[in-house]
Amino acid sequence: MPVLDGPIRRLGRTSVDWDEEFREALLVAASSAVRGDAYQGVTAVKHLIAVLRERDPELAERLKSAIGTGGSSTRNAALSPGRVAAAPLDLDRRMPLSTIQNPMEGLAPVLAPEPAARLAELLDEHRRAELLERSGLQPRRTMLLTGPPGVGKTMVARWMARSLELPLAEANISVIVSSFLGRTAQNIHELFEFARANPVVLFLDEFDALSKQRDDAHEVGEMKRAVSTLLLELDRPPQHGLVIAATNHLQLVDLAIRRRFDTSIELDIADADVAVSILELHLKQDLPVPIRNVAKETLAGTSGAHIKTLADAARRRAALSETEVSTCLLQELARTAKTTESRKILAQRLRTVLNDDANSMSSIAELLGVSKSTVHGYLRGTNK
Numbered sequence: 001m002p003v004l005d006g007p008i009r010r011l012g013r014t015s016v017d018w019d020e021e022f023r024e025a026l027l028v029a030a031s032s033a034v035r036g037d038a039y040q041g042v043t044a045v046k047h048l049i050a051v052l053r054e055r056d057p058e059l060a061e062r063l064k065s066a067i068g069t070g071g072s073s074t075r076n077a078a079l080s081p082g083r084v085a086a087a088p089l090d091l092d093r094r095m096p097l098s099t100i101q102n103p104m105e106g107l108a109p110v111l112a113p114e115p116a117a118r119l120a121e122l123l124d125e126h127r128r129a130e131l132l133e134r135s136g137l138q139p140r141r142t143m144l145l146t147g148p149p150g151v152g153k154t155m156v157a158r159w160m161a162r163s164l165e166l167p168l169a170e171a172n173i174s175v176i177v178s179s180f181l182g183r184t185a186q187n188i189h190e191l192f193e194f195a196r197a198n199p200v201v202l203f204l205d206e207f208d209a210l211s212k213q214r215d216d217a218h219e220v221g222e223m224k225r226a227v228s229t230l231l232l233e234l235d236r237p238p239q240h241g242l243v244i245a246a247t248n249h250l251q252l253v254d255l256a257i258r259r260r261f262d263t264s265i266e267l268d269i270a271d272a273d274v275a276v277s278i279l280e281l282h283l284k285q286d287l288p289v290p291i292r293n294v295a296k297e298t299l300a301g302t303s304g305a306h307i308k309t310l311a312d313a314a315r316r317r318a319a320l321s322e323t324e325v326s327t328c329l330l331q332e333l334a335r336t337a338k339t340t341e342s343r344k345i346l347a348q349r350l351r352t353v354l355n356d357d358a359n360s361m362s363s364i365a366e367l368l369g370v371s372k373s374t375v376h377g378y379l380r381g382t383n384k
Contacts, residue, residue: 084167084198088190090175092183097176097191098169098202103158110278110304111152115265119156122263123163126242140262141237144207144253145246147267150303153246154205156267161201166241169200173209177226184210184222185229192233192243199240207245208252227254234260272300275307282311283325291326294349298333298342310336334367343368347378 052060087096111119125132125139132139145153161168169191176187188210195202204210214224234257237243245261247253258264270278276295280286287295299307310332317328334346350364365372 084169084200085194087169088187088194090178090183090187092178092180093175095175096172097187098171098194100200101158101161101168101170103162103168106158106162107155107281108159109152109155110270110274110281111156112268112271112274115267118263118265119160123160126164138239141239141241142234142243142261142263143245144258144261144264145244145267146250146264147248148269148303149248150305151267151269152304153267154203155304157201157203157205157244157246160242160244161203164201164242167198167200168203169195169198170203170205173204173206177209177223181222182225184226188226188229188233192236192238195238195241195243196236200238201241202238202243204243204245207247208249211245211247211253211257213252213254227257230257231260237262269301269303270299270307272296275299275302278304278307279311279329282308283315283329285325287326287329290349290352291329293352294330294333294346297345297349298336331367334369343370344378347375351379 049060049063052063084100087098087100089096122140122143129139145156147153157170158168171191176184176191178184178187191202194200210223211227211230212223214227234243250258273296276287276292276299279295279299299310311329314325314329314332317323317331318325321328330350334350336342347364347368350367351360361372361375365375368375
């Protein structure tokens with residue numbers, strides 16, 4: 001990043017006129033702010049703070065307080081959508097090609113170990129980009145997320161933007177795809193130009209709508225031109241941000257487009273352990289072990305989006321009825337047991353949770369919405 005070269009880097013050396021270099025470094029930060037380049041301005045001040053900690057700790061603390069280093073609203077405002085250039089417009093409909101967001105709050109995604117490790121590796125590359133640059137390397141700038149609906153692709157994109165302290169520019173696919181000849185390709189070009197000129201995470205959801213196989217006989221020439229444009233744009237990714245594309249239908253994406261991405265990460269339906277971790281995250285509490293076991297049996301193979309819906313429903317029910325969240329969760333889990341086999345499993349687990357007391361059969365029957373005799377049948381394994 002140019003702003004890190006020159007005066008700020010030289011500040012740490014004893015062989016230069018420190019006062020003169022300090023003034024020059026402040027001018028770099030100030031001129032960045034005047035140009036509206038909040039990202040470089042804040043980055044410049046943060047590097048000044050690092051140097052000042054030894055030479056002038058009091059001034060370092062004052063600068064730190066001024067820009068809100070550490071997560072305050074002042075720093076977030078500096079990187080907010082209002083400090084990024086306005087999103088480009090579709091010239092025919094005068095509608096923005098992307099929505100600029102500042103995702104500085106929200107939950108981190110709960111993922112299986114393999115995709116979680118690969119995302120952490122990508123973040124580390126961006127956070128330590130200077131080390132790579134010394135070896136003539138760059139962080140990976142493009143990522144393709146794949147997987148079925150509800151596994152957290154959008155959540156990952158927002159979390160990556162938040163972790164990199166960058167605004168999220170979420171593409172408006174319905175606006176980008178135009179009925180006017182040549183306009184879709186032009187919109188794609190304008191969107192990438194915007195990402196190259198501004199430090200953002202560009203998020204292309206429903207990516208298959210822009211990148212369908214060119215050998216598809218049903219695809220019109222306009223979309224084939226769009227794919228050709230995408231190929232050119234992915235060959236010139238932004239040098240100070242990240243491009244994330246997401247699709248539920250990888251098989252529809254043109255093979256040449258897939259190869260252009262620096263990395264591709266598949267997100268899958270949650271297994272039992274991940275499902276319970278997602279559930280506890282959204283419930284905002286740990287569950288008792290017996291109820292965790294019930295949830296494992298019921299939610300394995302369930303999408304993260306469905307688990308969030310379940311957790312939110314349990315919390316609403318608990319708030320309105322002034323009942324324990326775990327009890328309301330059992331009620332919501334019972335609602336999800338649609339098949340006889342799933343109700344049998346749930347009845348057996350609930351008997352353990354309810355300690356098999358005198359009222360357990362009535363409680364299980366009430367939770368499942370069946371008769372006590374049906375519950376007896378479930379527990380004996382005779383009901384079909």
